[in-house]
Amino acid sequence: MMEEETVEMTEQEILDMEEKETFVWKGYLACIGEDSCIVQSPWYLGEDCVFGADSDYTTLAIAAIQLLQSKGTQINSINSLNDVEALIVFMATGVEVMQTSSDESAQLSAEWDLCIGDDARVLICKNDCDVEILGPAGGLDVDEEFHHEMTSAWEKECKPEHVSQGAYVSQQQYEEGASARLNLMSQEVDGELVWPPRQMDGKGNTMPQASTPLQENATIESWTKLAAAGAPSEFSIRAPLLGGITTVFVSFEQGPRGVFLLVDDEDNDPKIGDQVQFAIRRIYAQEGYIRYGLKCQIIRE
Amino acid sequence: MYILLLGNRRYQVPNTPRRVMVDVAVIGAGQTKYGNHPLGLKAMWAEAATNAFNSVDNNFEANLVDEAFIGSVAFGGGQLGNTAAILTEHSGMKGCSVRRVENACASSGFALRDAMMAIKSGEADIVVAGGIEKMNDLSAERKRYWLGVSGDTEWERLAGLTFPGTYALMARRHFHEYGSNHDDLVNISVKNHMHGFENEFAHIRKEVSFEKAASGFMVADPLTLYDCCPTSDGASCVILAADHVVREFTDDPIWLKGSGAGSDHLALHDRHSITQMSATQKAVAQAYKSSGVLARDIDLAEVHDCFTIAELMATEDLGFANRGEGGLFARQGRGRRNEGDVAINPSGGLKSKGHPLGATGTGQAVEVFKQLKGTVEGPRQIRDAEIGLTHNVGGSGATCAVHIFGRDR
Numbered sequence: 001m002m003e004e005e006t007v008e009m010t011e012q013e014i015l016d017m018e019e020k021e022t023f024v025w026k027g028y029l030a031c032i033g034e035d036s037c038i039v040q041s042p043w044y045l046g047e048d049c050v051f052g053a054d055s056d057y058t059t060l061a062i063a064a065i066q067l068l069q070s071k072g073t074q075i076n077s078i079n080s081l082n083d084v085e086a087l088i089v090f091m092a093t094g095v096e097v098m099q100t101s102s103d104e105s106a107q108l109s110a111e112w113d114l115c116i117g118d119d120a121r122v123l124i125c126k127n128d129c130d131v132e133i134l135g136p137a138g139g140l141d142v143d144e145e146f147h148h149e150m151t152s153a154w155e156k157e158c159k160p161e162h163v164s165q166g167a168y169v170s171q172q173q174y175e176e177g178a179s180a181r182l183n184l185m186s187q188e189v190d191g192e193l194v195w196p197p198r199q200m201d202g203k204g205n206t207m208p209q210a211s212t213p214l215q216e217n218a219t220i221e222s223w224t225k226l227a228a229a230g231a232p233s234e235f236s237i238r239a240p241l242l243g244g245i246t247t248v249f250v251s252f253e254q255g256p257r258g259v260f261l262l263v264d265d266e267d268n269d270p271k272i273g274d275q276v277q278f279a280i281r282r283i284y285a286q287e288g289y290i291r292y293g294l295k296c297q298i299i300r301e
Numbered sequence: 302m303y304i305l306l307l308g309n310r311r312y313q314v315p316n317t318p319r320r321v322m323v324d325v326a327v328i329g330a331g332q333t334k335y336g337n338h339p340l341g342l343k344a345m346w347a348e349a350a351t352n353a354f355n356s357v358d359n360n361f362e363a364n365l366v367d368e369a370f371i372g373s374v375a376f377g378g379g380q381l382g383n384t385a386a387i388l389t390e391h392s393g394m395k396g397c398s399v400r401r402v403e404n405a406c407a408s409s410g411f412a413l414r415d416a417m418m419a420i421k422s423g424e425a426d427i428v429v430a431g432g433i434e435k436m437n438d439l440s441a442e443r444k445r446y447w448l449g450v451s452g453d454t455e456w457e458r459l460a461g462l463t464f465p466g467t468y469a470l471m472a473r474r475h476f477h478e479y480g481s482n483h484d485d486l487v488n489i490s491v492k493n494h495m496h497g498f499e500n501e502f503a504h505i506r507k508e509v510s511f512e513k514a515a516s517g518f519m520v521a522d523p524l525t526l527y528d529c530c531p532t533s534d535g536a537s538c539v540i541l542a543a544d545h546v547v548r549e550f551t552d553d554p555i556w557l558k559g560s561g562a563g564s565d566h567l568a569l570h571d572r573h574s575i576t577q578m579s580a581t582q583k584a585v586a587q588a589y590k591s592s593g594v595l596a597r598d599i600d601l602a603e604v605h606d607c608f609t610i611a612e613l614m615a616t617e618d619l620g621f622a623n624r625g626e627g628g629l630f631a632r633q634g635r636g637r638r639n640e641g642d643v644a645i646n647p648s649g650g651l652k653s654k655g656h657p658l659g660a661t662g663t664g665q666a667v668e669v670f671k672q673l674k675g676t677v678e679g680p681r682q683i684r685d686a687e688i689g690l691t692h693n694v695g696g697s698g699a700t701c702a703v704h705i706f707g708r709d710r
Contacts (some may be wrong), residue, residue, distance in 0.1 A: 246461075
């Protein structure tokens with residue numbers, strides 16, 4: 001029935017409908033259908049949808065799963081090719097990624113599929129349903145030179161031989177704090193929320209497990225833009241391309257405070273008092289391991 | 302004598318002699334010139350130690366030292382382990398009890414406190430406190446790896462922050478809460494460059510106009526190049542003595558009248574405020590109490606101005622200005638040498654004199670020692686200086702040591 005309608009629609013009508021169905025989710029463009037959704041990068045190089053400065057299939061997949069979860073959809077596991085970091089997706093969403101091969105005869109063990117194409121777009125759907133969903137419309141042009149340099153910078157940064165010589169967050173240390181970094185998991189003590197998690201209180205008592213996610217409502221209390229030359233070495237390859245790094249110091253409505261980078265590493269002219277929301281993006285890579293975390297997106301009307 | 306019973310055994314135990322609190326004096330202090338030092342770690346330390354030994358009024362020999370506390374971050378990793386052993390080995394102190402003290406930029410401030418406590422405990426009579434850092438023999442890329450290693454690595458660094466960034470967050474918030482502004486910071490920069498211009502040990506001996514400092518290259522918005530201290534090589538050394546041996550070395554000691562130290566959350570976001578430093582407030586309260594001195598009694602203060610906003614906040618935390626009025630204090634020139642209420646950073650501070658991380662705390666003590674002894678270069682001398690203060694901060698305020706020195710015991 002849907003196919004018949006599509007055939008009868010003009011190109012302009014399809015575009016109009018796509019636009020109507022498109023919305024911004026976690027800094028990406030998204031459309032949602034029944035038991036399915038598409039999430040894609042807002043950036044275009046000509047006709048091609050391409051990744052922004054801090055995105056990849058893992059961040060798109062997380063955003064897509066979170067979109068369905070926000071609508072009350074229960075997803076326990078998902079089939080995927082090897083293009084996403086399964087551990088990160090699991091820590092961020094609680095959804096287990098079942099790695100599959102591209103062999104058509106491969107058994108799909110999960111109820112849901114994560115489909116990845118050639119461009120910066122992912123589709124999530126139930127594997128027993130016919131997908132009836134339009135792709136997101138709109139998008140922004142990315143500077144070609146910037147895009148190529150940024151892609152090349154990430155390739156360099158992701159190599160195993162790219163190591164630290166000074167300050168260092170090991171993979172073990174990163175994963176120990178990942179639930180707080182990816183989900184804002186905080187500790188509840190006497191009705192107050194503590195984030196990032198701490199080990200002991202002032203009386204020497206062990207703090208409880210971090211199990212209460214902070215609500216993602218926060219306000220900028222201060223901010224700075226660090227010149228490229230002054231950025232931590234973890235950002236030394238990309239900071240010159242970005243013209244520096246912007247960090248915001250935010251206060252959550254529930255009390256705790258924190259510092260975050262901005263989504264897409266964009267400047268965005270932050271101001272004290274601006275409201276922000278959060279999305280998971282790449283932070284940096286070392287020794288072939290990408291550290292992901294929440295970044296802020298300033299809410300503008 | 303008292304009797305200790307243990308089971309069916311009886312022990313006669315002599316009474317422990319009641320310890321009489323020992324007063325501590327500075328009998329010598331010296332440093333290298335800060336900046337791009339042509340020599341390596343061992344030679345730099347030997348130079349600072351020699352200058353300290355030579356500053357003692359009567360003959361002093363290195364082998365008299367009972368204990369040595371040497372502050373260093375070991376920036377660059379040139380000698381990460383056993384730093385103190387190799388440095389003292391090369392400065393005539395081989396064999397004495399030594400250790401490296403590490404508390405970021407406050408390393409030697411804490412080395413000084415530990416040295417004082419060693420004497421006060423009665424276990425040592427002559428103790429060396431010092432510090433050293435070699436920062437400018439690294440490639441730019443390697444130096445970048447080491448900048449900011451004393452911040453919160455897991456949370457702040459992964460949010461793109463090194464120290465210019467953390468202090469920039471404090472500055473912008475101070476502007477917002479109290480109405481201070483960047484011109485206030487420019488005034489601090491201009492003053493410290495003016496103070497350091499005639500300091501032969503200073504890294505940057507250059508006076509800077511208000512206009513030039515106001516239009517510097519933006520390092521971490523709103524902080525410009527003229528708000529930031531340089532990265533310096535340098536070493537500093539202070540010799541402390543117990544009151545009962547002081548007269549063997551000098552008739553004119555400078556007394557270490559008080560000391561205080563404190564700590565706070567490492568990460569800014571865990572603190573109750575980012576426009577004041579509770580570690581400084583705790584440290585200075587202890588120092589004022591132990592010395593019986595008040596803020597208004599201080600003639601000169603070597604304040605930790607790694608960034609100009611740090612000096613602005615310190616003038617409030619140390620009690621020289623009311624809360625929120627650090628900007629006004631700077632604007633009115635109340636920290637200028639021989640003009641204001643108290644001479645803030647007569648050496649030029651970290652901004653002009655330089656900031657060789659581990660050497661900075663005892664380097665501040667060297668300046669106060671010389672000022673109180675009246676041996677600095679003529680134009681820099683604070684008139685009638687009787688009491689001086691040093692304020693040494695680790696990182697963005699996680700640690701702080703404050704000391705008060707005086708001509709009178």
